[in-house]
Amino acid sequence: MSLSAFSDYLSLEKNYSKHTVLAYQRDLEMFQEFLNETYDSESLDKVNYPEIRQWIVELVNSGVSNRTINRKISSLNSYYKFLQKVGDLESNPLKRHKALKVGKKVQLPFSEQELKQVLETAIEINDFESARDQLIIELFYATGIRRIELVNLKLSDIDFSNNQIKVLGKRNKERYIPLIETLTGTINSYLNFRNELPIINDKEFLLLTKKGLKIYEMLVYRIINKYFSKASSKAKCSPHVLRHSFATHLLNEGADLNAVKELLGHTSLAATQVYTHNSIAELKKVYAKSHPRNRR
The missing domain is CATH 1.10.443.10 (Intergrase catalytic core)
Structure with a gap:
């Protein structure tokens, strides 16, 4: 299943903005680049959770915030749910994934x-x-x-x-x-x-x-x-x-x-x-x- 079909789904059925769709695309493309470099061009559609977990570890080690990592994994999760919906995937590799903990920002009041x-x-x-x-x-x-x-x-x-x-x-x-x-x-x-x-x-x-x-x-x-x-x-x-x-x-x-x-x-x-x-x-x-x- 091509990423363009997923993008069309986000735009036409989910009615997401162009900016949001591009953000999803960037996250998925980034993961595909990681797979190309680490697992010799393994397809997004064929991965298991250990590969995703390894990407998370690399992002953490690169200094990416937990909040940003959660957003990227959320993009992946949406993609896999879409593949399940159209019948191209039996099991979502992220079904048991738990989001990384994100510290609450302390918002200072006006004095x-x-x-x-x-x-x-x-x-x-x-x-x-x-x-x-x-x-x-x-x-x-x-x-x-x-x-x-x-x-x-x-x-x-x-x-x-x-x-x-x-x-x-x-x-x-x-x-x-x-x-x-x-x-x-x-x-x-x-x-x-x-x-x-x-x-x-x-x-x-x-x-x-x-x-x-x-x-x-x-x-x-x-x-x-x-x-x-x-x-x-x-x-x-x-x-x-x-x-x-x-x-x-x-x-x-x-x-x-x-x-x-x-x-x-x-x-x-x-x-x-x-x-x-x-x-x-x-x-x-x-x-x-x-x-x-x-x-x-």
Whole structure:
């Protein structure tokens, strides 16, 4: 079975982008080159797991990251599954393969000083867009909601009488998050500008474009990146970093881990524990400064 048939399958049936298809092709061609050099032109279709394992060892010894190796093996696995689907292969040589362990990247949150700089000095509120941008930043930092959750917020989700908002999370699970006083004021300020828009098409949604349409995820990312790239030296200035900052700063101030889990909409405590890395660092500072045996 030629690689071109597999590429056609990825393009036409799986509807993968041209860039993705080329990435699959490069991975398979690289493995074929390894087979040519090591096993004297053995075919991709005929290999067994030991040959693949040897390629993995060579990649590791060459300094290729586990994450990249896993991606290359995933390309191979897709190819062998395709061969099984069309009846050209009985058994997938990767059926018992286990992916290499990949360490989780620790994502540093924005500092409280960076947040203060953006929230207090970066935006001069004088029109609809500036009021909306301010609200988006405050919503992320005051509630920790996800970007898609923010995009889908409706006017009816804001409960001023009980100072809370309703958020529709993953798997359509609802949760309620308290509104702090400053955020309530920012929402009201934004709504005043929103009411002055000449046309509002998506009336039920809270956050809109200046054309009165529901805001979209890429615009939200651009807004966050626009303001925080000026205040922070971090390579990544995204909505998720703001969500990370919300959780980390709460934990640094002594918030209960289970309470933060509920606010974030996590189903398991393990997902929330990712945010304790920086909190533990902060705890060590407090411990070193406060413990009686350390004050001598």
